[in-house]
Amino acid sequence: MPPTQLTRQVAARIVDYIRSEQVSVGTRLAERTLAEHLRVSRSPVRNALRLLADSGAVAEAERGGYTVVDTDPDLVTETEEGVDETVYLAIAGDRLDGDLPDRITESALARRYSLTPAQLNRVLRRASSEGWIERLPGYGWEFRPTLTSPQSYADSYRFRLTIEPAAILEPTFVLDRAAVEHVREQQQRLADGAIHELDNVALFNINHVFHETITECSRNEFFIEALRRVDHLRRLVEYRRSLPRSSGVVRCREHVEIADLLLADRRAEAAERMREHLGTVTAEKTDT
Incomplete structure (x- = not known):
């Protein structure tokens, strides 16, 4: 999007x-x-x-x-972004389906998806920044591991269920009030109906920013990096799998509640609410 x-x-x-x-x-x-x-x-x-x-x-x-990298950059147009998004999702989908090898050259990608050098460069930069492909020394690209099995996907949620409430209770936790207010506002807009206007990619991006913003307040780099790593691994699966929008509205309201508890300096309650929230999402998305 x-x-x-x-x-x-x-x-x-x-x-x-x-x-x-x-x-x-x-x-x-x-x-x-x-x-x-x-x-x-x-x-x-x-x-x-x-x-x-x-x-x-x-x-x-x-x-x-x-x-x-560039001291006089030009932002891409909305039309270019639309094309890039389509190609990006096509590559992600083909990778999940096993239609792309672990290693691939730029020329092979350009031929397969009919890309110009500029388009290919933008798509590879995005995939690289999101952590699911990386440039090989010298020549070509390699897809990094992603969650593909139901068990690994379920394990990722169990891991989040452990670390995210703990991050809120860290002694080094310092609330970034402006950041939390911003993500709370995003979640409120989703709950008010905007969620029905978004695709899975946009919804994943908004929701993972909410969780990462709160975890960043812990000031514990191990928690922060661990969550980012898990988000990178589950990204492609989440592009294809999401809760029904009716359930998504409920989860967004839970996000708002968690943010409100943090803004009211009720961290223990926020941590418990986060635990309940992730427990419910884990059950819904992994059928456990």
Whole structure:
């Protein structure tokens, strides 16, 4: 699904910042610093950086954040994004179906999906940034492991059921109020009906940002990285599998409740509500 207007606006402001401040190639862009400079929460900055990564303007840094790749970038058009999204999902689907080998060349992908070099570059950058394909040293690309069996998918939810409530109770937990208010607002919009307008990709992206935003407040890098890793692994499966939208509305309301408890500084209750929420979703999505 194309980026929201807010994401586009923040991305454009980041581009203006890169140009006006004459930020050099290789400079690291930190979410927190950009959020403070632009006076927005970290969530829209995170989404904007992902959009810029898809366009090739920035790239994910090894130790988190992003680095500048192009100091005078142009954002792709909505038409280009629509084509990219279609191809992206086709590659993801073919990979899940076992129709693509573990290793593949760019020329093979370009031929199979009738892609221009620019289109191929954008799609590979996105898949790479989302963690399910990586460039091989020298030549070609390799698909990284994803969750494909029902058991591994169920295990991922059991793991989340363990770490996410624990992250809320960490002694280092510091609420990022602006970020939590932002994701709460997103969830409220979904619960109010917007969920019926979104496809599985867009819904997954909004929901995983909600959970990652809360876990990031723990300030525990092991919890944070573990959840990101699990989200990368389950991403392709979630693109195909989601709850009925009627059930999704209920889960979004539960997200709002969790956010409200955190904003009211009722962490113990929020952790328990998170545990109940994930337990229900685990049962619904894995038929256990």
